[in-house]
Amino acid sequence: GLQQKAKRKALPPGPKPLPVIGNLRDMSLTGLWFSARKWAKQYGELVYLNIFGQGILLVNTHEAAIDLLEKRGAIYSDKPKMIMAGELCGCENMIGLTPYGDRLRRQRKLMLQALGANRIESYHPLLEIQTHSLLKNILNSPDETISNIRRYTGGLTLLIVYGYRVVSNKDKLLEMADECLELLSNHIAAAGKVWIVDLFPPLKHIPSWFPGAQFKRDAAVWKGKMEAFVSEPYEFTRQQMKRGTAVPCYVSMLIDEAESKDQAAINEREFDIQWTANSLYVAGFDTTISSVSHFFLAMLQNPDILRKAQQEIDTVVGPSRLPTFSDRPNLPYVNAVVSETMRIACPVPLGLPRRITEDNVYKGMFIPAGTLVFGNSYNMTRDPAIFPNPDVFDPSRYLEDVDEATAKLRDPRHYVFGFGRRKCPGQFMIDASLWIAIASMIAAFDVTKAKDECGREIEPEVVYDNSVFSTMKPFKYDIRPRSQQAVRIIREARGLED
Numbered sequence: 344g345l346q347q348k349a350k351r352k353a354l355p356p357g358p359k360p361l362p363v364i365g366n367l368r369d370m371s372l373t374g375l376w377f378s379a380r381k382w383a384k385q386y387g388e389l390v391y392l393n394i395f396g397q398g399i400l401l402v403n404t405h406e407a408a409i410d411l412l413e414k415r416g417a418i419y420s421d422k423p424k425m426i427m428a429g430e431l432c433g434c435e436n437m438i439g440l441t442p443y444g445d446r447l448r449r450q451r452k453l454m455l456q457a458l459g460a461n462r463i464e465s466y467h468p469l470l471e472i473q474t475h476s477l478l479k480n481i482l483n484s485p486d487e488t489i490s491n492i493r494r495y496t497g498g499l500t501l502l503i504v505y506g507y508r509v510v511s512n513k514d515k516l517l518e519m520a521d522e523c524l525e526l527l528s529n530h531i532a533a534a535g536k537v538w539i540v541d542l543f544p545p546l547k548h549i550p551s552w553f554p555g556a557q558f559k560r561d562a563a564v565w566k567g568k569m570e571a572f573v574s575e576p577y578e579f580t581r582q583q584m585k586r587g588t589a590v591p592c593y594v595s596m597l598i599d600e601a602e603s604k605d606q607a608a609i610n611e612r613e614f615d616i617q618w619t620a621n622s623l624y625v626a627g628f629d630t631t632i633s634s635v636s637h638f639f640l641a642m643l644q645n646p647d648i649l650r651k652a653q654q655e656i657d658t659v660v661g662p663s664r665l666p667t668f669s670d671r672p673n674l675p676y677v678n679a680v681v682s683e684t685m686r687i688a689c690p691v692p693l694g695l696p697r698r699i700t701e702d703n704v705y706k707g708m709f710i711p712a713g714t715l716v717f718g719n720s721y722n723m724t725r726d727p728a729i730f731p732n733p734d735v736f737d738p739s740r741y742l743e744d745v746d747e748a749t750a751k752l753r754d755p756r757h758y759v760f761g762f763g764r765r766k767c768p769g770q771f772m773i774d775a776s777l778w779i780a781i782a783s784m785i786a787a788f789d790v791t792k793a794k795d796e797c798g799r800e801i802e803p804e805v806v807y808d809n810s811v812f813s814t815m816k817p818f819k820y821d822i823r824p825r826s827q828q829a830v831r832i833i834r835e836a837r838g839l840e841d
């Protein structure tokens with residue numbers, strides 16, 4: 344009866360909304376995951392908010408994420424229709440914003456075909472070469488570590504996806520990508536930011552010169568930049584292929600494999616290659632930067648952990664060469680440092696938004712169709728039942744002798760890559776690229792706090808600067824080769840320029 348219906352309509356709990364604007368004031372443009380963790384503690388596994396009536400659901404536990412985002416994937420895998428980001432800025436075809444359906448399944452198949460667990464080994468040589476270049480760049484310009492890391496990350500993707508070699512921090516494609524990524528995650532599709540046009544779609548028809556239509560003028564400029572970001576690197580690979588000078592990469596491999604003669608199918612294939620390639624860049628960049636920055640931060644703050652990892656490398660790899668992928672099984676402590684880095688960094692703390700396509704009920708709580716759904720990975724990686732003292736960077740937590748089920752539960756890879764049908768397709772690639780980068784930096788460098796003119800240590804200042812990814816403003820530290828021997832093996836290693 345009526346009572347039953349009222350009960351069914353009970354939304355999940357959450358901070359009290361105000362009339363009309365809802366929880367607008369509870370939202371923040373950066374670091375929303377800190378509030379989300381507090382709400383999870385206060386209200387439990389599901390938290391519901393609204394902004395101007397648009398429902399937002401935070402899924403705070405692993406159990407609920409599996410139950411909803413994975414097991415009920417048929418209705419939890421769609422994406423919000425974003426008029427500003429999608430239609431007006433031309434980002435609607437980025438994979439992370441693509442609606443669930445045939446096109447997405449086709450595109451995910453392409454990405455997994457190229458980056459699936461069984462394909463990663465074929466990238467090992469490229470990953471080692473790119474890592475050697477990173478070490479050389481750090482050695483040559485230790486004060487530019489952040490731009491070195493950006494160049495490593497952007498360069499790695501440009502190499503693997505487009506076969507394009509970046510050999511300077513001021514590379515044109517790298518700078519173009521930088522600008523677009525900043526626009527994308529802090530302006531166009533910033534989490535916690537609502538575009539008025541997304542709330543009142545008819546506004547998209549107002550003319551650009553109209554007072555208040557600044558968003559339309561911005562969108563027009565941004566759209567042009569985004570289009571160039573998608574097409575220019577792709578054209579580069581096409582040109583190289585025509586000249587016969589292309590390096591084997593994601594794009595050239597997929598173009599080669601296309602066999603259809605039917606024009607519609609050729610166009611569809613080209614569209615899929617262009618947009619998946621661009622999305623690999625977009626999704627892989629800030630996530631890698633966040634991981635590597637958190638690694639540096641952890642090493643500064645925990646010199647004992649760095650020393651212990653270095654000792655393991657000295658024993659297993661020895662001082663006369665850099666680590667390679669074949670050393671990985673023999674370096675349990677270094678592996679634990681990499682896992683702990685992924686957990687602490689949690690590079691996409693609230694995942695990417697989903698949109699539920701039908702009304703749904705979970706444990707008596709009502710979740711209306713159209714609600715935006717976020718998997719709160721940040722809260723899951725700080726669950727004290729699984730990770731005691733969750734805010735402490737402690738690799739030894741992975742080295743305890745526990746049964747297989749517990750070991751699995753303690754692997755941060757279960758939480759940080761999202762869930763179900765939209766789970767990160769780059770997870771195997773990043774698992775390899777992050778490992779080789781971290782192992783090599785541990786082997787070659789000491790990382791310590793920077794000192795001021797009076798020789799006092801400078802505490803790193805941690806300021807999160809992004810609304811979707813846990814990237815930080817650059818902080819100061821000191822990085823130098825461990826020894827003359829380390830300098831020699833870095834110089835001798837084969838890099839991108841050799």
Ligand code: HEM
Nearest residue numbers: 438439623626627630690691694695760761762765767769
């Ligand atoms: C530590 C690094 C990374 C983390 C933590 C991470 C995490 C995530 C998360 C949480 C999502 C959303 C999943 C969901 O909706 O459930 C995602 C999506 C995605 N990731 Fe990653 N990612 C990382 C690196 C990468 C890399 C290196 C690539 C590319 C080579 C990549 C490509 C993608 C793509 C294309 C999507 C969109 C998938 C879709 O919407 O269907 N990611 N990632």
